[in-house]
């Protein structure tokens with residue numbers, strides 16, 4: 001009798017597994033080279049999707065059973081690489097401005113003059129002119145730009161041009177005048193008004209907190225409220241289009257953004273990337289309580305628009321010479337950088353917010369800045385007790401060697417942007433010397449000590465295209481593909497690791513590794529098909545790779561020529 005019972009249950013279980021094969025798919029991908037990022041099932045040929053989720057990952061034969069004629073959309077990957085959608089863990093995403101003056105990759109400062117002249121011609125007197133993404137390190141003479149470049153073409157308009165890192169701006173004399181900034185102005189705390197060493201006049205460069213001095217006068221708005229809001233909406237749509245063309249299916253915005261705008265887009269069916277938005281870290285408990293309410297309204301359990309973490313800044317950047325270092329900069333021995341607040345202030349904020357259950361993410365670039373962040377997170381664990389807090393260290397750029405194992409020990413996530421490495425390496429050694437560079441972008445050392453990295457871009461500081469990040473992570477070479485082994489090549493990653501941190505690693509950083517970042521049954525169907533086999537192409541082909549399909553929540557949101 002007992003044997004009969006076992007027999008029946010075996011038959012029953014066989015029947016059951018066969019009936020799942022009759023489950024219908026809305027979408028299948030066949031003939032793929034699927035890199036699943038699932039260590040239990042690393043590769044596959046095909047994927048079946050129903051609704052928003054993956055229902056089966058397997059061989060072509062297995063998946064064909066899910067196809068129902070007239071219902072199932074079939075994508076033939078034709079041998080192309082299929083990976084989880086990219087999850088940008090640090091991206092200053094938002095509506096794009098069609099009038100913004102793009103100065104990225106400018107090598108000749110006279111381009112500033114020309115582009116500002118053109119924009120002024122399109123504007124009315126008093127209207128604000130904005131632009132940026134310049135880096136003086138790319139100029140032939142590598143000198144900071146100054147107001148003289150733009151003054152003569154913008155006598156009647158305020159002009160603000162941001163450095164690529166967003167930590168310094170170039171303004172014209174119009175802005176300096178409106179802001180009351182003169183040779184006699186003193187530096188605000190945590191900021192610098194750059195002055196000409198000979199004349200003592202402000203050069204037009206304002207660093208860090210000095211930007212808060214900016215006043216632009218009565219900039220005339222020429223658009224109605226309706227025109228303005230339609231322009232903003234179009235700006236969001238432009239930004240989302242860019243994201244899906246690059247296969248970026250998840251976006252984690254550091255700090256604040258407009259929850260309502262994304263909710264509206266979602267309601268209209270126009271949101272094509274999942275969005276995490278945070279708030280600023282503060283010591284003010286009533287503000288924290290408001291953030292707590294937001295985190296209830298946009299909970300961690302949801303899949304589309306979620307409350308992320310509380311963002312803080314401990315220091316500036318290496319490029320602007322404002323990163324907080326233990327020792328002075330090699331090229332500016334009078335300075336060890338700037339801290340945005342005292343350590344005690346920061347620690348208190350961290351302890352308070354940690355106690356309320358928030359995740360915290362702090363921008364930290366210099367070795368001392370990173371050390372402070374780890375110290376404060378550690379203190380919060382001691383005071384409030386250890387929990388799965390996954391506090392984040394945004395950028396993790398320069399570390400002293402004794403701090404490297406502390407990330408894994410404390411469960412702190414290094415949230416890093418590989419392209420910063422290949423952009424900044426041009427001036428890193430000059431600024432901090434070769435010894436301190438050993439702890440810069442120390443990906444391999446962090447992994448070896450047990451850390452889970454999250455990858456992103458810091459867009460618009462760096463381009464949004466994930467292929468640039470993958471290239472940077474596996475080569476540590478400049479974008480022109482310089483000779484040699486790359487910058488501190490012992491820290492390089494394999495392509496598979498780089499993709500894993502850009503998908504599963506980033507999902508872990510937002511507490512979503514149970515449903516995102518892998519191609520696995522039950523996971524959200526966020527999938528990208530790439531036109532080149534990233535795992536087997538020469539280095540100089542990586543940045544040329546393009547996304548052919550982007551699928552978010554089971555829907556094809558982007559398809560190139562097919």
Ligand SMILES: [Zn+2]
Pocket residue numbers: 090092254458
């Ligand atoms: Zn950033």
